[in-house]
Amino acid sequence: MARITLDHIRHAYSAEAEARGEYALKEVHHEWEDGGAYALLGPSGCGKTTLLNIISGLIRPSGGRIAFNGADVTDLPTEARNIAQVFQFPVVYDTMTVYDNLAFPLRNRNVPEAQVDKRVREILAMTDLESMAKQRARGLTADQKQKISLARGLVRADVNAILFDEPLTVIDPHLKWMLRSQLKQLHRSSGFTMVYVTHDQTEALTFADKVVVMYEGEIVQIGTPTELFETPSHTFVGYFIGSPGMNVMPATVQGDKAVIGGQEIALAGAPKVAGEGRIELGIRPEFVRLERGGMPIAIDKVEDIGRQKIVRARFAGHPLSIVLDEDQDIPADAGARFEPGAIGIYANSWRVGMEA
Numbered sequence: 499m500a501r502i503t504l505d506h507i508r509h510a511y512s513a514e515a516e517a518r519g520e521y522a523l524k525e526v527h528h529e530w531e532d533g534g535a536y537a538l539l540g541p542s543g544c545g546k547t548t549l550l551n552i553i554s555g556l557i558r559p560s561g562g563r564i565a566f567n568g569a570d571v572t573d574l575p576t577e578a579r580n581i582a583q584v585f586q587f588p589v590v591y592d593t594m595t596v597y598d599n600l601a602f603p604l605r606n607r608n609v610p611e612a613q614v615d616k617r618v619r620e621i622l623a624m625t626d627l628e629s630m631a632k633q634r635a636r637g638l639t640a641d642q643k644q645k646i647s648l649a650r651g652l653v654r655a656d657v658n659a660i661l662f663d664e665p666l667t668v669i670d671p672h673l674k675w676m677l678r679s680q681l682k683q684l685h686r687s688s689g690f691t692m693v694y695v696t697h698d699q700t701e702a703l704t705f706a707d708k709v710v711v712m713y714e715g716e717i718v719q720i721g722t723p724t725e726l727f728e729t730p731s732h733t734f735v736g737y738f739i740g741s742p743g744m745n746v747m748p749a750t751v752q753g754d755k756a757v758i759g760g761q762e763i764a765l766a767g768a769p770k771v772a773g774e775g776r777i778e779l780g781i782r783p784e785f786v787r788l789e790r791g792g793m794p795i796a797i798d799k800v801e802d803i804g805r806q807k808i809v810r811a812r813f814a815g816h817p818l819s820i821v822l823d824e825d826q827d828i829p830a831d832a833g834a835r836f837e838p839g840a841i842g843i844y845a846n847s848w849r850v851g852m853e854a
């Protein structure tokens with residue numbers, strides 16, 4: 499397993515784009531821990547595949563270098579990087595049995611047959627594929643074939659990392675749920691360094707220790723699911739993680755207060771805003787209280803989503819979502835109160851620190 503160093507990596511797909519400063523991946527400088535489970539999360543076109551392909555060796559970055567355990571691999575082709583890859587669609591040998599499909603990467607590297615057998619049986623058990631071991635892959639469903647691809651990705655114990663590119667796309671929703679949790683357990687029990695690309699926040703948050711959120715070619719935050727929820731570094735993270743996403747409203751700052759539409763909102767400290775640019779206040783719907791004596795709001799509708807209610811309202815003309823427990827009443831003259839400790843202030847979309 500390997501520690502992955504992204505040393506001032508950036509990528510533009512052409513010299514012209516680079517000359518114009520248009521990067522599919524803006525500069526990233528980070529070290530990913532040996533044995534970590536990382537999810538690259540973001541909408542279509544944000545640069546996830548570009549970054550994954552730089553790690554796998556399919557793309558040489560136009561700037562910076564990449565290292566596994568400190569050894570520079572920037573110029574090594576994929577075959578020489580000692581990684582396993584699982585793609586969006588199953589890659590299996592139809593004429594081989596499930597067992598032989600799993601044994602293939604090991605036999606290919608001349609692993610002694612007794613060791614092949616031991617490892618293949620272990621992985622078959624881990625992935626619940628034992629009952630299919632002797633079946634040929636040809637007759638299996640797309641789900642089952644993708645499960646074989648996943649299992650084959652895990653079979654070599656000596657890889658530097660396992661890279662997954664949207665591996666659950668073809669899997670039906672129920673099995674998806676099971677495989678997501680299984681992959682997490684497999685990560686815990688195996689200690690592999692795993693990098694997992696997805697645009698699905700549930701997949702990313704279930705699987706990863708660290709979620710790498712990408713937006714318009716840039717890594718906007720690398721954090722644990724809790725950090726992304728509690729302290730989004732960028733308004734995009736607030737919006738993309740959580741359902742509904744964070745409320746973001748234009749504001750001004752006066753000392754340790756924010757002002758929106760003439761309403762003063764107490765903050766936990768004085769934000770360090772330089773005075774320039776676009777200032778916004780962000781607060782997750784879970785931290786807005788609805789109570790008598792709160793700041794005036796207009797409630798548009800209340801959505802019942804099982805154990806919770808989502809109140810859709812407007813505050814000083816801005817949309818405001820509020821999450822309540824299902825049994826919580828909404829007083830007739832309810833107003834909003836924002837929990838000071840849960841408020842983030844953003845300057846030009848980036849969260850700013852608070853004076854102590």
Ligand SMILES: Nc1ncnc2c1ncn2[C@@H]1O[C@H](COP(=O)(O)OP(=O)(O)OP(=O)(O)O)[C@@H](O)[C@H]1O
Nearest residue numbers: 511522523540541542543544545546547548549697
């Ligand atoms: N071969 C290429 N040549 C030129 N531009 C490319 C190429 N591949 C990707 N891009 C551009 O680079 C940017 C990042 O694309 P990338 O495929 O890395 O995003 P992504 O987050 O993986 O999206 P998706 O989820 O749709 O695969 C996009 O603007 C895309 O159009």
